[in-house]
Amino acid sequence: MSQLVEKAYKYRFYPLKQQKEILEKTFGCTRMVYNHFLDLRSKTYKEEKKSINYNDTSKFLTSLKTKNPWLKETSSVCLQQSLRHLDRAFISFFKKKSKYPNFKKKRNRQSAKYMKTSFIYENSKITLAKMKESLNIRWSRKFKGAPTSLTITKEADNTYYISIIVKEKIEPLDFKKKKIGIDLGII
Numbered sequence: 001m002s003q004l005v006e007k008a009y010k011y012r013f014y015p016l017k018q019q020k021e022i023l024e025k026t027f028g029c030t031r032m033v034y035n036h037f038l039d040l041r042s043k044t045y046k047e048e049k050k051s052i053n054y055n056d057t058s059k060f061l062t063s064l065k066t067k068n069p070w071l072k073e074t075s076s077v078c079l080q081q082s083l084r085h086l087d088r089a090f091i092s093f094f095k096k097k098s099k100y101p102n103f104k105k106k107r108n109r110q111s112a113k114y115m116k117t118s119f120i121y122e123n124s125k126i127t128l129a130k131m132k133e134s135l136n137i138r139w140s141r142k143f144k145g146a147p148t149s150l151t152i153t154k155e156a157d158n159t160y161y162i163s164i165i166v167k168e169k170i171e172p173l174d175f176k177k178k179k180i181g182i183d184l185g186i187i
Helices: 017-048 054-067 069-073 076-094
Strands: 003-013 110-115 119-122 125-128 147-154 160-170
Touching: 017 054, 017 069, 017 076, 017 110, 017 147, 054 069, 054 076, 076 110, 119 147, 125 147
Parallel strands: none
Antiparallel strands: 003 160, 110 147, 119 125, 147 160
């Protein structure tokens, strides 16, 4: 009986000039959306004592896109994922697992999450939404299965990484044929 597990693989990649521009726009838009809705949720709670959840912010995002048409230049999946990250940050805060969410800064590590519908994986090549060419990834190890999601990260030192989540089947170990020894120590 095999078991389905999620595994993460992290690789370095080197984007082309055009890809860097698209990624910079994506990072900027996801950061702007996160910060805008963090501010909105904070102000709404302070002034009206109302709580805004993910569904509310998702509806407001549509109107924000009409006010700021440059948000349409990036993948909508990344913007939705930044709202999900913000919602998870608030959930963790209210469960007292973490501090109050902070605003994201440009000088820190930047990231954007892509789900299965926003990238193409064919012949060990990944092409992101709004990009024409596949990413130049340094494949240090292989993985089985198809990616379910991936996160693009730009570190503070301008290095780019891609973290890929893959669902893989693993076979349980057969302990019947193996011998097991137990060390009880010196008594």
